[in-house]
Amino acid sequence: MQEKTKNNNNLKPWQNKMHEVIYEAHTPAGKLFDIVLLIMIIFSVAAVMLESVPSIFKKYGEELIFVEWFITILFTVEYIARLICIQKPLKYVFSFYGIIDLLSLLPSYFGLFFTETHSLTIIRTLRLLRVFRILKLMRFVKETNLLIKSLSASLPKITVFTFFVLCLTFILGTVMYIVEGPESGFKSIPVSIYWAIVTLTTVGYGDIAPITPLGQFIASIIMLTGYAIIAVPTGIVSVEIAKQEISKKIFTRTCPSCTKEGHDSDAIYCKDCGSSLD
Amino acid sequence: MQEKTKNNNNLKPWQNKMHEVIYEAHTPAGKLFDIVLLIMIIFSVAAVMLESVPSIFKKYGEELIFVEWFITILFTVEYIARLICIQKPLKYVFSFYGIIDLLSLLPSYFGLFFTETHSLTIIRTLRLLRVFRILKLMRFVKETNLLIKSLSASLPKITVFTFFVLCLTFILGTVMYIVEGPESGFKSIPVSIYWAIVTLTTVGYGDIAPITPLGQFIASIIMLTGYAIIAVPTGIVSVEIAKQEISKKIFTRTCPSCTKEGHDSDAIYCKDCGSSLD
Amino acid sequence: MQEKTKNNNNLKPWQNKMHEVIYEAHTPAGKLFDIVLLIMIIFSVAAVMLESVPSIFKKYGEELIFVEWFITILFTVEYIARLICIQKPLKYVFSFYGIIDLLSLLPSYFGLFFTETHSLTIIRTLRLLRVFRILKLMRFVKETNLLIKSLSASLPKITVFTFFVLCLTFILGTVMYIVEGPESGFKSIPVSIYWAIVTLTTVGYGDIAPITPLGQFIASIIMLTGYAIIAVPTGIVSVEIAKQEISKKIFTRTCPSCTKEGHDSDAIYCKDCGSSLD
Amino acid sequence: MQEKTKNNNNLKPWQNKMHEVIYEAHTPAGKLFDIVLLIMIIFSVAAVMLESVPSIFKKYGEELIFVEWFITILFTVEYIARLICIQKPLKYVFSFYGIIDLLSLLPSYFGLFFTETHSLTIIRTLRLLRVFRILKLMRFVKETNLLIKSLSASLPKITVFTFFVLCLTFILGTVMYIVEGPESGFKSIPVSIYWAIVTLTTVGYGDIAPITPLGQFIASIIMLTGYAIIAVPTGIVSVEIAKQEISKKIFTRTCPSCTKEGHDSDAIYCKDCGSSLD
DSSP: OOOOOTTOTTSOHHHHHHHHHHHOOSSHHHHHHHHHHHHHHHHHHHHHHHHTSHHHHHHHHHHHHHHHHHHHHHHHHHHHHHHHTSSOHHHHHTSHHHHHHHHHHHHHHHHHHSOTTSOHHHHHHHHHGGGGGGGGGGGGOOTTHHHHHHHHHHHHHHHHHHHHHHHHHHHHHHHHHHHHOGGGTOOSHHHHHHHHHHHHTTOOOOSSOOOSHHHHHHHHHHHHHHHHHTHHHHHHHHHHHHHHHHHHHHTTEEOTTTOOEEEOTTOSBOTTTOOBOO | OOOOOTTOTTSOHHHHHHHHHHHOOSSHHHHHHHHHHHHHHHHHHHHHHHHTSHHHHHHHHHHHHHHHHHHHHHHHHHHHHHHHTSSOHHHHHTSHHHHHHHHHHHHHHHHHHSOTTSOHHHHHHHHHGGGGGGGGGGGGOOTTHHHHHHHHHHHHHHHHHHHHHHHHHHHHHHHHHHHHOGGGTOOSHHHHHHHHHHHHTTOOOOSSOOOSHHHHHHHHHHHHHHHHHTHHHHHHHHHHHHHHHHHHHHTTEEOTTTOOEEEOTTOSBOTTTOOBOO | OOOOOTTOTTSOHHHHHHHHHHHOOSSHHHHHHHHHHHHHHHHHHHHHHHHTSHHHHHHHHHHHHHHHHHHHHHHHHHHHHHHHTSSOHHHHHTSHHHHHHHHHHHHHHHHHHSOTTSOHHHHHHHHHGGGGGGGGGGGGOOTTHHHHHHHHHHHHHHHHHHHHHHHHHHHHHHHHHHHHOGGGTOOSHHHHHHHHHHHHTTOOOOSSOOOSHHHHHHHHHHHHHHHHHTHHHHHHHHHHHHHHHHHHHHTTEEOTTTOOEEEOTTOSBOTTTOOBOO | OOOOOTTOTTSOHHHHHHHHHHHOOSSHHHHHHHHHHHHHHHHHHHHHHHHTSHHHHHHHHHHHHHHHHHHHHHHHHHHHHHHHTSSOHHHHHTSHHHHHHHHHHHHHHHHHHSOTTSOHHHHHHHHHGGGGGGGGGGGGOOTTHHHHHHHHHHHHHHHHHHHHHHHHHHHHHHHHHHHHOGGGTOOSHHHHHHHHHHHHTTOOOOSSOOOSHHHHHHHHHHHHHHHHHTHHHHHHHHHHHHHHHHHHHHTTEEOTTTOOEEEOTTOSBOTTTOOBOO
């Protein structure tokens, strides 16, 4: 996640210094930068949230708008700083974090252009999209490698599973639409499919619920199915995590004498031939 | 899933050509055929869904009926084509996909016969059964082997588990019917059993909920039981998937003498013929 | 589950014959007996269920009472038959199945004594307890060994876990009672604890739901906790099932030449020394 | 959990005797002390619960207050006894159990000072905090080591996962606030986030539910996501428990030269000092 650009001699010394502060976390200045950024992100998301509460907006509206612009300007400075201290600015611009950083700025500035002449909904929506600033937090997550690896390894299987579940909900939703009919809240097939998903995933809002005996019977079968097949993604992910953990353990040490693999990372002597591992 | 019929010399050249396009996906024409079919299925299911939404049916009713007949005719052509380009058409007719393909056509044609003279409910139900066309999608799923193997290996255990859960809900439903009575919504034992399933599977609609202290106490026990025993199918499937994954990995060594596969990775001699594996 | 009493010479021939039919399933007569018994149980439970539906009871009340007495008499004959064809009848009487079989009879006979002079609730309750007849079905479950072994091995850990969860719901329920108060439905601490269980187990009826911001915040934490700790029983059971499966595989064959254990059940030669396993 | 203080000769004989009874469970007196304590805790928590039920408080209010003071005095005696029979009383005062024991007393005594002159809410809240006495039960849990070890080993990964889930609910909550708006119950972003957590964790109260087609579509995606990602904590915990179980089993071989434990079952030489393990 942190590009290594230390031996880039094309950059001027102040750029290198700046790069160290912004992109690397092991210097005191770099750590301070990260902490300030972290606090800004949390403040910013909290401001978006509080703005939406009518009673709070009435009381502290002006303060929130001030905080909002203060943070927007800080993020703008951060974005420019990130651009000017690396060799390939375009690579950053189109990277995941570059896009997130830009998306964190745009809504506030767009808000200036779309004023009274435009629909209020668009402005409101744009302003609310600032919540995506929360994705800037992803930079601080370090322990995720194993989780992300396991999840992406499980992805193809989970996609197939989700596809099966979707097919099932399409069929079950249609059947329930036939059985229950519009009177019980199953107004159309899309709504019935929505209900089938609510039921199969064991969420169960209760805004729509079967009332005929046959409908309740079919609903029971859907619930038991949902209860049983929740095992499938769990099984997939468990096995993937287990595989990641095992490979982490096994692919660590090889004995230089007998070339036997699979020694614990803390082993000093080979457990098979007894010679030193170092 | 794709029958090998390349060296069938009983078929005429145009039949062989047609077979290649319809049943095999590795030629450009075959790929195009698959993509067109895929799009048709999605369109068809979408049409069934949209027809059921009253506001959409009012506006676009005629267009939807046109789309419907267009797709039905295409599927009819596909069905006939599949029949005439294979050696054993009857085998296809009674295969899983043959039945699905036929079921995708019949509802539309039946709709022509059951007109005003017949009950509208039957026609409506028949027409809605076209949603089973979604099963035609199954042809395109390839990565399912592991999932299907694990699930079918888990099936006997999960059936026993579901049987236990059902017995439990019968007893708990009856007990709750005694405790709560018809006033709280527990109108009859079948309804109470439905409620017990809703609760045990952690769906929890809330259309029926206990109101007496004793009822709430028993409900709490049911919920905690449901929360604990969800572990059982998950454990079963996890272990099955793990076994499939392990066997996939281990079952690679083959005996050079008897060509039997499936030897453990640490085996020195073939466990079937006793000759050295190296 | 099936006592071996073949070489009991204390029993008369007709008793041995009867024992074979009732307690052993491998003869045609034994199989027929099992199937008849299975059907009777299902009919009996169905009758209890249907009796509780007012509309059905009105129409078919007399038929249901007839079915009920027919089955009760059959079960009485079965109970007596089981008693007279074994050497130690008392052992059967106090066994799990003996108690279940007796409990299946008593409610019907008690119903005769507690007539108009007694409270209707007691009679109704007694009659409904016939639903426990469903436990007679347990006799037919054979594949449960692994499941039951895994569950009983997991029991101490799951009990500790449930104890933790209960402590948590007591504390969370009290906190929510303080935060939300009786106006939002949190009428008393027991009700709040009921709500905490409903929430933690992800059932979520919605009959009681927090309405204050602080209450919703605490509820969110409870939900996320419940969502995370559902992993614990699942993990426990998965590992137990895995252990059972592994031990099933490992404890099968030992090489007579090199005494190495762990050969597959289908192995013919030792995979370590190559000598025959038989 | 039980400090070993047998060979503390600084304590007088009666202190040693007292210490044995209070801190050690293997003598008859110690066992009796534990059982009495256990019953007192359960009574005490039951009293707090029953006090909150208006109908019970009206009838048995005085008895409950008597039970309350009786138990408070007993716990006070226990606290003083625990203090005077150990060498380092301060270490106990600031230990987990010391704090819990003190917290179990304070609310009752504070109740005496905050009388009519103070707000009733504070008194009520203080009195209710006595529910934390339930944590005194933790002393009696012994089999938890494995569970606690697995959970604390899983904690960093589960924290990262919960952080991801929270970010997701922030974004999804905001999107749903934009899509559904205040009319459907999505009054503000915090409320929408609360709804997103309710949905993602599959609790599903139904107090807030989407009513627009787009909202129901997004809600369906959230549910399927929640249904799929519940696999992640389960997978993490399963693998941790499996690791604990495996290490428990394997970590039995001890090197005879360096007495280091934890060698693999197939190791021939000690991995730490290189000498033969046999």
